[in-house]
Amino acid sequence: xxxKKRLITLAVSALLAVVALYTATSWYVGQRIQEExxxxxxxxxxxxxxxxxxxxxxxxxxxxxxxxxxxxQYALMLPSNGQKNSTILIANQIDHGPIDLSALLRGQWKxxxxxxxxxLIKTPFTDHLFQLTKGESVLDGQTRITFDxxxxxxxxxxxxxxxxxxxxxxxxxxxxxxxxxxALSWVEGELDVPSLVLDxxxxxxxxxxxRIHADTxxxxxxxxxxxSGASILRLKVxxxxxxxxxxxxxxxxxxxxxxxxxxxxxxxxxxxxxxxNDKDWGEISFAAYLDKLNGDATKSLIDLYNRILSRSxxxxxxxxxxxxxxxxFWLSLHxxxxxxxxxxxxxxxxxxxxxEGMFNLSxxxxxxxxxxxxVGLDGNPFLALQSTLSxxxxxxxxxxAYGFENEGLPHLKARERAMRxxxxxxxxxxxxxxxxxxxxxxxxxxxLEKGQLKFNGLNVPSEAVMAFYxxxxxxxxxxxxxxxxxxxxxxxxxxxxxxxxxxxILTSAGFVFEQLQDERGDPLLRVKTxxxxxxxxxxxxxxGCGKDTxxxxxLLKATFSPKKPVALQVMNDWNAKNRWGRAFxxxxxxxxxEMDINAYGGIGRDALESMIYTFFDIxxxxxxxxxxxxxxxxxxxxPSSSRNGQKKLSAPAKNRRAQRSIPSLQISLMRMPQSAxxxxxxxxxxxxxxxxxxxxNTCCRAS
Numbered sequence: 001x002x003x004k005k006r007l008i009t010l011a012v013s014a015l016l017a018v019v020a021l022y023t024a025t026s027w028y029v030g031q032r033i034q035e036e037x038x039x040x041x042x043x044x045x046x047x048x049x050x051x052x053x054x055x056x057x058x059x060x061x062x063x064x065x066x067x068x069x070x071x072x073q074y075a076l077m078l079p080s081n082g083q084k085n086s087t088i089l090i091a092n093q094i095d096h097g098p099i100d101l102s103a104l105l106r107g108q109w110k111x112x113x114x115x116x117x118x119x120l121i122k123t124p125f126t127d128h129l130f131q132l133t134k135g136e137s138v139l140d141g142q143t144r145i146t147f148d149x150x151x152x153x154x155x156x157x158x159x160x161x162x163x164x165x166x167x168x169x170x171x172x173x174x175x176x177x178x179x180x181x182x183a184l185s186w187v188e189g190e191l192d193v194p195s196l197v198l199d200x201x202x203x204x205x206x207x208x209x210x211r212i213h214a215d216t217x218x219x220x221x222x223x224x225x226x227x228s229g230a231s232i233l234r235l236k237v238x239x240x241x242x243x244x245x246x247x248x249x250x251x252x253x254x255x256x257x258x259x260x261x262x263x264x265x266x267x268x269x270x271x272x273x274x275x276x277n278d279k280d281w282g283e284i285s286f287a288a289y290l291d292k293l294n295g296d297a298t299k300s301l302i303d304l305y306n307r308i309l310s311r312s313x314x315x316x317x318x319x320x321x322x323x324x325x326x327x328x329f330w331l332s333l334h335x336x337x338x339x340x341x342x343x344x345x346x347x348x349x350x351x352x353x354x355x356e357g358m359f360n361l362s363x364x365x366x367x368x369x370x371x372x373x374x375v376g377l378d379g380n381p382f383l384a385l386q387s388t389l390s391x392x393x394x395x396x397x398x399x400x401a402y403g404f405e406n407e408g409l410p411h412l413k414a415r416e417r418a419m420r421x422x423x424x425x426x427x428x429x430x431x432x433x434x435x436x437x438x439x440x441x442x443x444x445x446x447x448l449e450k451g452q453l454k455f456n457g458l459n460v461p462s463e464a465v466m467a468f469y470x471x472x473x474x475x476x477x478x479x480x481x482x483x484x485x486x487x488x489x490x491x492x493x494x495x496x497x498x499x500x501x502x503x504x505i506l507t508s509a510g511f512v513f514e515q516l517q518d519e520r521g522d523p524l525l526r527v528k529t530x531x532x533x534x535x536x537x538x539x540x541x542x543x544g545c546g547k548d549t550x551x552x553x554x555l556l557k558a559t560f561s562p563k564k565p566v567a568l569q570v571m572n573d574w575n576a577k578n579r580w581g582r583a584f585x586x587x588x589x590x591x592x593x594e595m596d597i598n599a600y601g602g603i604g605r606d607a608l609e610s611m612i613y614t615f616f617d618i619x620x621x622x623x624x625x626x627x628x629x630x631x632x633x634x635x636x637x638x639p640s641s642s643r644n645g646q647k648k649l650s651a652p653a654k655n656r657r658a659q660r661s662i663p664s665l666q667i668s669l670m671r672m673p674q675s676a677x678x679x680x681x682x683x684x685x686x687x688x689x690x691x692x693x694x695x696x697n698t699c700c701r702a703s
Contacts, residue, residue, distance in 0.1 A: 041074075043183060051306050053313035055079040061089070070094040073121065079313055089121035090139070116143040118155070133158055141176075149182035153189065170197040178214075186217035187224075202239055209233035219258045220515060221295040221500070223302065229253035229268075243406075246275040262339055263293040279402065282352035289344040296503035297336035303500060304328050324605055327374050328501075335507040337367040337381055355395030355440070361387040370508070385448040392440050397422045433458055494608060497551045497599050499523040499542060505609050511616075523551070538619065552599040556615045560591040560626060574625055581618045593622050 041058050048056045061073040076088040095115045118141035122130045129138050141155035155176040162169055171193075178189015190213040198205045209232065216226035231251040238244040249272030256265045267288040274281040304325060312320055345361040363386075368379035397418045404414035426442055429435045433456055436443045447454040454460065494501075499515065506513055506527060513527040518541060525540040543553040566585055574583045581595045595615045597608065 040183075047184075049310070051309075053079060053310050055314055068096065070096065087123055087125055089123050089126075091119050091121050093117045113145045113147050113149075114143075116145070117141070118143065128162065129160070132160055132162055150179055152179045153177060167198060167200045170195075170199075172196065181217075184218070186226075188215045189213070204236075204238045206234070206236045207232055208235075216256075219256075219295075221258065221263070221299045223256060223258070223263065223295070223299060225256050225258055227253065227255045243277045244275075246273075246278070247271055248273040248275070258295060261295050263290075263295045263298045265290040265293070276402075277406075280353055281399075282350060284351075285347075285349045287346055287348075289342070289346065291342040291344075292339045293341050294336050294338050294507060296500050296507055297332045297338070299500040300328065300332040300504045301336070303498065304332065327605060328504075330370060330375055330377070331508055332504050334367065334370050334377065335504045337365050338507055340364060340366050340383060350395075352395050352398060354398030355392030357389075357391035357395055359387070359389050361385075382448055385446065387446045389444045391442050393422060393426065393442060394440055396442070494599055494603050494605055497542065497554050497597065497608075499525060499551070502540060502554070502612070505612055509613065509616075538616070554597050556595045556597065556612070558593050558615075558619045558622070559586065560593075560623065566591045566626065570625060574622065578618070578621075580614055581622070583622065591622075591626060593618065 038060060041060050045057050048054075048058070055077070056079065057077040059075045059077065061075050062071075063073075064071045072092040072094060074090045074092065076090065078086040078088065093116070095117075096113070118139065119137040120126055120129070120139045126138075130136075136158065138158050138160065139155065140158075141153070143154075144152040146152070153176060157171075157174040159173040160169065160171040162171075172195040174191060174193045176189065176191045178187065180187045180189070190211055193207070193210045196207045196210070210230070211232075212228075212230045214224075214226070214228040216224040216228055219225035229252045231249075232247070234246070234248055235250055236244065236246040249270070251268075251270045253268040254266070256263065258264070267286070267290075269284075269286040271284040273283055308320060308325060311318060341364075343361070343363045343365070345359065348359040350357045362384075364383045365381050366383040368377050368381050370376070371378045397415070400422060401411075401414040401418035404417055405411060409417065426435065426437065429442075430437050434444065436445075436456055445454075445456055452459065502525060503513070503515070506525065511527050513525050516524045516526055518524045523542045527538040527540065538556065538558045541555040541557060542551045543555065566589075571583045571585065571591075581593045583591065583593045586592045595611070595618070597603070597611050599608075
């Protein structure tokens, strides 16, 4: 009996220990979820502001922690569009693990950090939706988060039939399934919508079985690497007094991969069947390949697109395209061509019941100089180009005949008339050497090789091609005058210093660098200066980017390794005579020069480029001053050493972190030299002339 009681006591103690351990673990998990929620919201808001709109924000409204279960409310703030309230409230019921009984019943044995059930909360903005669903939440989501930070998502939306501002939407519901890594480092999933019908009384759009899928990860440039795409089983657009258009089996596929500093990509579009007024117009396929694109330049162009998209939502009354965008476009395009990228279209094919048309293109590009002012390229970027357009005569005749049938001609007469007109046009084009005729095929070729352009085998003067290019290209995007006459609202200052933007400036200037991270996880660009400078490496350090994605504070730092000790007088003379950059000896006894760039309140793009170029010129000048460095003496000891010979951290390096958190203002007023050139149009007095120009008096002139 005594033994039995002892066993019962041990069993009860063990059970209590398990319950206590489970309770403590669940409580800890709940605390961890609460702590990480605000960080996750900040990261998501930064992503939304960068890729969509700063007006789209998520707020954590409340969090009620519990031992085994917690509750949270999130608010999704949408652009108002004149409405007083555009807020969607989402309620989360969070069951924290490590074991979820409901998951065990479904056969899911893996320990969980949390199991989150999400539903909508009724607000004035969503009241109409709750009326349509008779009080049921339109959204019902289950999110399981494992201890390795992976989120498994299974969300559903109910069917809806609603009318808003004269547009009726019949929505058959949707499902979102997939999983995502910590901080969205990778995503794998798909969104399925069985059907959607939009009708405003004049135009009707029907979409059946649409699907969006993704299997991507975030690469070293911040781009989504992997495969994504979409498909629609059937898309039909009808409107009164216009032909109806129907597309069956539309599919798109995008693939991106990276190799060191380069990006490669593929784009595919396929239409299995195109119908116009129920007549079969055949199938269409398109495949394009982009190889050896500069990764930083690609990221910069994508950021530019996202910024324009955000502007269209946040400030619809402002100019959509600003001159600063044009300058960034050309600067990024110039950097994009650095590695001689290849572009191929193989092929664009259109096959109809009557014949086939095909277009192939292969081009190799090369980097050419920017025009003065940074708008437009100063040379031909095509190193080689070859394209072929081949269309069957029967295909063109069939399409033209269909047009005549719509005008009321009988089928046979429409075909005969189409054949006659096509025969006449093709014959004239052949006599003018615009096309070649090979049986039923009409062929046109373009070849650029070794600077020689050939059209259908005939030499074409390059001047004529460039004249045509200049007349047909968008003048605003090529006009230096347009960029120099920027309106005040178009001179929007840069409010943040993205590593990709700085990388574009370095790439355009011909610097070689690598992208790293410092010990805190912030971006770091390590630049090789070359030109025989003793400072073989320059670090561009971004501060606070781990938490503050705006990166408004960067430090340019060059470390030298002189062959002889650095005299204190050399440092003093340098700091006394030079406004830009501060020199000191670090704790390892190495000469160091630093310069800060701060974007708080905004900084112009030209000023940013000029400051970066100025620093690299300072590095060269400082290197020359070290060559004149007198030998250090006992009375002229390096400031990095104390009296007892032990090294001591120099003040500029030691107090850098503290100095950054203390706001300070230092203003130096200088009298500008007077010169007749100062008022010359296009003449500036920058602290540094752009590359390719030299300073004459107070004006930058072409070298």
